[in-house]
Amino acid sequence: MSGGGKQHFDKVVFKRPDSLVDVKTHFCPGCHHGIAHRIVAEAIDHFGMREKTVGVACVGCSVFLYDYIDVDVVEAPHGRAPAVATGVKRALPDHFVFTYQGDGDLAAIGTSEIIHAANRGENLTVIFVNNTTYGMTGGQMAPTTMLGQKTSTSPYGREFSNDGYPIKMAELLAQLEGVAFSARVATSSPAQIRKAKEAVKTAFDMQIRRMGLSVVEFLSTCPTNWGMKPLDARNRVLGEMIDYFPLGTFKERKQADFV
Amino acid sequence: MKDADAGTVHREFVKGNEAICHGALAAGCRHYFGYPITPQNDIPEYMSTHMAAHGGVFLQAESEVATINMLLGAAAAGKRVMTSSSGPGISLMQEGISYMAGSELPAVIVNISRSGPGLGGIAPSQGDYFQAVKGGGHGGCRIPVLAPHSVQEMYELTMHAFELADRYRTPVMILGDAIIGQMKEPYTPGLCEPPGPIDKPWATTGCAGRPRQHVKSLYLKDDDIERHNWKLHEKLQRIEKAEVRAESYHLEDARIVLVAFGTAARVCKTAIQWARKEGIAAGMIRPVTLFPFPKTLVHETAGKADLLLVVEMNTGQMVEDVMISTSHHDKVRFMGKPCAMPTPDDILAEIRLLAGKTS
Ligand SMILES: Cc1ncc(C[n+]2csc(CCOP(=O)(O)OP(=O)(O)O)c2C)c(N)n1
Numbered sequence: 001m002s003g004g005g006k007q008h009f010d011k012v013v014f015k016r017p018d019s020l021v022d023v024k025t026h027f028c029p030g031c032h033h034g035i036a037h038r039i040v041a042e043a044i045d046h047f048g049m050r051e052k053t054v055g056v057a058c059v060g061c062s063v064f065l066y067d068y069i070d071v072d073v074v075e076a077p078h079g080r081a082p083a084v085a086t087g088v089k090r091a092l093p094d095h096f097v098f099t100y101q102g103d104g105d106l107a108a109i110g111t112s113e114i115i116h117a118a119n120r121g122e123n124l125t126v127i128f129v130n131n132t133t134y135g136m137t138g139g140q141m142a143p144t145t146m147l148g149q150k151t152s153t154s155p156y157g158r159e160f161s162n163d164g165y166p167i168k169m170a171e172l173l174a175q176l177e178g179v180a181f182s183a184r185v186a187t188s189s190p191a192q193i194r195k196a197k198e199a200v201k202t203a204f205d206m207q208i209r210r211m212g213l214s215v216v217e218f219l220s221t222c223p224t225n226w227g228m229k230p231l232d233a234r235n236r237v238l239g240e241m242i243d244y245f246p247l248g249t250f251k252e253r254k255q256a257d258f259v
Numbered sequence: 260m261k262d263a264d265a266g267t268v269h270r271e272f273v274k275g276n277e278a279i280c281h282g283a284l285a286a287g288c289r290h291y292f293g294y295p296i297t298p299q300n301d302i303p304e305y306m307s308t309h310m311a312a313h314g315g316v317f318l319q320a321e322s323e324v325a326t327i328n329m330l331l332g333a334a335a336a337g338k339r340v341m342t343s344s345s346g347p348g349i350s351l352m353q354e355g356i357s358y359m360a361g362s363e364l365p366a367v368i369v370n371i372s373r374s375g376p377g378l379g380g381i382a383p384s385q386g387d388y389f390q391a392v393k394g395g396g397h398g399g400c401r402i403p404v405l406a407p408h409s410v411q412e413m414y415e416l417t418m419h420a421f422e423l424a425d426r427y428r429t430p431v432m433i434l435g436d437a438i439i440g441q442m443k444e445p446y447t448p449g450l451c452e453p454p455g456p457i458d459k460p461w462a463t464t465g466c467a468g469r470p471r472q473h474v475k476s477l478y479l480k481d482d483d484i485e486r487h488n489w490k491l492h493e494k495l496q497r498i499e500k501a502e503v504r505a506e507s508y509h510l511e512d513a514r515i516v517l518v519a520f521g522t523a524a525r526v527c528k529t530a531i532q533w534a535r536k537e538g539i540a541a542g543m544i545r546p547v548t549l550f551p552f553p554k555t556l557v558h559e560t561a562g563k564a565d566l567l568l569v570v571e572m573n574t575g576q577m578v579e580d581v582m583i584s585t586s587h588h589d590k591v592r593f594m595g596k597p598c599a600m601p602t603p604d605d606i607l608a609e610i611r612l613l614a615g616k617t618s
Pocket residue numbers: 059060061062078101102103104105106129131133134135136137142
């Protein structure tokens with residue numbers, strides 16, 4: 001290329017979604033939070049809802065959601081995002097409302113709020129990022145921590161006799177009548193990312209069609225606290241995590257129970 | 260509200276708890292979230308019955324933790340919101356109240372308090388004074404606290420609470436108790452104007468036509484969180500300067516001045532009337548705002564009076580604010596009844612005793 005000036009392309013095949021802010025990421029190398037952010041932003045663009053969206057950020061590494069996704073955001077206390085989102089949605093029923101929560105946030109301190117928002121069939125979308133640890137606070141054991149996994153509060157490995165079993169939230173939530181859609185996805189390969197995009201779009205569509213609560217669980221990485229290189233972390237997802245936390249759709253409502 | 264018959268005044272004969280609901284609806288509150296607990300159940304029951312007819316939202320949450328966070332969400336969306344609870348439930352809400360104070364969200368939180376600590380009992384009590392007034396939530400959070408002593412005030416101060424909440428962007432607490440909540444008496448709605456609508460350009464309502472904005476309390480950089488703390492402090496100072504309310508009851512010539520709020524103040528009024536019949540110059544300061552506390556009035560009155568008798572339905576909490584307000588510590592006396600309403604006879608006996616001492 002000579003002569004400088006702007007390059008001309010016939011066709012744009014890949015670009016930053018409009019709803020994704022053009023800033024440097026603070027996430028660690030190999031962390032999949034950023035991929036989940038992009039997928040959410042793409043889905044917001046897909047439905048053209050940026051200006052009618054209110055996001056609810058949780059407490060955890062993803063609290064800075066509002067620095068990355070170009071929509072209004074309310075910050076919820078740790079675990080309470082589904083209750084905050086309930087308040088927002090009841091106040092603004094025609095808006096699009098989503099929460100973005102980690103596994104400590106949703107599956108430990110916030111179990112009550114997610115179960116009851118789901119059971120009420122709140123017309124919300126929940127993006128649930130499961131990295132089997134508490135990222136922000138330094139890699140402590142979460143309810144999703146795998147058996148045998150060493151964390152800073154399970155230094156000898158998680159043992160069911162003391163700490164119980166890793167909790168499968170996508171399956172659990174699928175049992176509730178109020179849930180319209182529940183799926184588990186991963187972002188460790190291009191094929192998985194494509195499926196994750198489809199799942200998030202379906203989840204958003206459920207809300208738009210007022211079908212009830214939709215949840216997408218992302219199997220994510222935390223190389224920093226797992227003590228792994230990014231590629232090894234990705235491989236851990238592809239191996240032992242997917243073995244225990246199977247990918248797939250556990251519930252998909254075809255028709256609204258209520259309008 | 261005007262009656263069809265010219266010249267007559269429209270009055271309502273209701274419980275204090277119901278008057279709070281009337282005040283909230285008159286103030287334009289259309290979003291109520293709550294969880295059952297005695298002695299405030301009349302409030303969620305009333306709201307569940309009437310909110311739909313007003314085009315509003317009533318939602319019974321799964322816990323007070325969820326309640327306060329639903330309140331947070333609806334307040335962030337720019338609505339006038341209210342919840343009510345009692346002791347244990349208010350304790351569960353404290354994290355959320357702190358978040359709301361930190362995020363500068365307007366809301367009205369009613370505490371029809373009961374006795375404690377722990378599960379305590381459902382007897383009337385003013386044992387939640389410290390929790391309400393000193394900031395029960397973490398991180399130095401403090402919010403205005405209003406203390407009605409009649410059904411009329413349950414109505415009026417609820418409307419006032421919404422006005423304060425919106426004006427200062429803060430949660431506001433109404434601190435009542437089982438007596439004032441359950442007591443029925445007539446009130447006149449027409450004596451007080453509801454607050455008008457107010458613009459909330461900060462609300463998270465979707466970023467149509469403007470840059471995105473956030474409701475949050477997280478400020479990770481040292482400078483930012485420090486600045487935010489000073490900003491909140493400065494707001495509290497403005498509230499302390501402009502929003503103190505207190506009733507002066509027979510203060511002009513009073514030698515023995517009672518200091519009491521809410522139900523206790525109501526009983527004190529009777530005792531003061533009886534004392535005056537006996538020739539004892541008794542009077543009362545009744546703080547209507549517990550925070551901000553009427554410090555100046557207390558101090559000036561303490562200078563002139565012989566004695567201050569603080570009467571509370573607890574073992575001594577507001578008395579500390581009285582002590583902070585004045586340097587005349589030697590004049591301050593306390594009378595408390597933690598889990599019941601003192602009778603006018605009890606209080607009169609104490610006044611007589613003090614009058615004997617001072618004469
Ligand atoms: C009430 C309360 N308890 C504890 C914390 C501390 N805390 C902050 S983030 C966090 C866990 C976050 O882990 P997770 O939800 O898995 O998200 P991640 O950081 O891994 O994305 C905890 C325990 C808090 N902020 N509030």
